[in-house]
Amino acid sequence: MITVENLTKSFPGRGGEVRALDGVSLEVPAGTILGVVGTSGAGKSTLARCIALLERPDAGSIRVDGTDLVSLSGAALRAARRQIGVVPQTDSLLRQRTAAGNIALPLEAAKVPGPQRKQRVSELLELVGLSDKASTFPDQLSGGQRQRVAIARALAASPSVLLADEPTSALDPETTGSVLTVLDRVRSELGVTVLVVTHDMAVVRRICDDIAVLEHGRVVENGKVLDLISAPGSRTASALLPELDQISQQHSAGYDRVADIVLVGFAAIGALLPEAASRHGVELSLLGGGMTRLNDTPVARFRIALSGERADAALKWIGERGAVVRHKPTLVAGTAA
């Protein structure tokens, strides 16, 4: 488990200090994946570098399984570093060492004896699906393969926490998939706690249990992805759910009721809406939205419009089936701008 409390870090800049982190607090429960998202300049990289113990924060604490790592130095700091596996943002493999040689680096640092080291390296190569590339040099590997070697290296000394800083930013969608699959396996098969820093919501969609949204060095939203998805006005929801902003207001003209509904983990959405219509004798139209998957959970967001006396009852009924229903203002026919 990682606990970050009140982390503050400033850098000297033109015209005074620049606050990269302004009291950031986070918690990543053991065995989960937290995605830290934000636009560039939000402080993501600084946060990642602080947790990787490459940058010393001005104030605050970083605890891994209860031990505060911020104040450590010397041998204690090096031992703490072995508790945190780091997949750096940029290509960081030693180009003069083979894939196996790169993965062995943390084991050398931990003074693991030769035969054990070889054993561990081949386990890790298998975990990331690169057993046949053991003696290949980084320059002969593809971007996705290099990133998987970097993950294997980060895991070599059996850390309890893995930190990945933009692990997919330089990859195409296809190889991104293979890297995310590996991160998912790391959590589910090894029980490692993972913190992924990314600007790509697809990463959150695919693998994250929790999310923290960073803005101007502050956490503005933090929680379980599936909880935030149905929270009104959450940034997570607007970024991950099917788009509704494109729907013109004119489409809703003439209906008695307009509402947005969000469904989490409800697979039978296709049957739910027609049933609501027929049960209550209302006319129900789908104005927009759609379905998507978060990790393995189906989620949907639709904008629907209803006409008929029992429109409110129909919406209430949908709400009772587990959907989050949010009423939207209706327009009188003909007055839409």
Add this chain to the structure above:
Amino acid sequence: MRTETPWSTVFELLAETGWETLYMVALSAVFAFIGGLPLGVLLHVTAPGGLRPQVFTHRVLNFVVDVGRSLPFVILLIALLPVTRSIVGTTLGSTAAVVPLTVGAIPFLARLVEGALREVDTSVVEAAITTGATKPHIVRGVLLREAAPALVAGIGVTVIALIGYSAMAGVVGGGGLGDLAIRYGYQRFDTRVLISTVVVLGVFARLVQFLFDLGARGIDRRRRVTA
């Protein structure tokens, strides 16, 4: 009146002085490596943003290296006479010339080493830091290993510079090809000897360059551009 030395004598002279050059250059290259490599590493790790930033030490080392590099070799040769005497026991001969040659080459190589280490990507070094490796381990296992091809090339450049420096060894009776060129070619207008030494020196330099290039490429595991 100009008298040209007969070819048989030229060959004798070339063999004798060539051997002296080889001896001086090889020996001083070995010592320059022993002194220049750690100095270069120290320059790199004490620099701001280095593994162990030490502003004062870095400035002092920088100053010493700059002074060492800018001194004309002849001056160094003479200035170091007392040092040479205390180390070698004499100030004359090829062995005596090795002392100033080494002292001249150490800062030269140190700068090249520093430059080679600077080319190692910061992200690679930081990744090594996050594994919990000690600084000496990072220097040996990461910095020097990653920079190895550039280091070998740098040593080659140093050896060739030493061949140039060794021409001055004649001042202390060290002999060598350069000295031969000066005595016969310049002072006695013996074009035959002059050109012969130039050819031999050229072949020497070319051979050194070829061998070190081969070595540098041989240990480099980065993708070679083939086009």
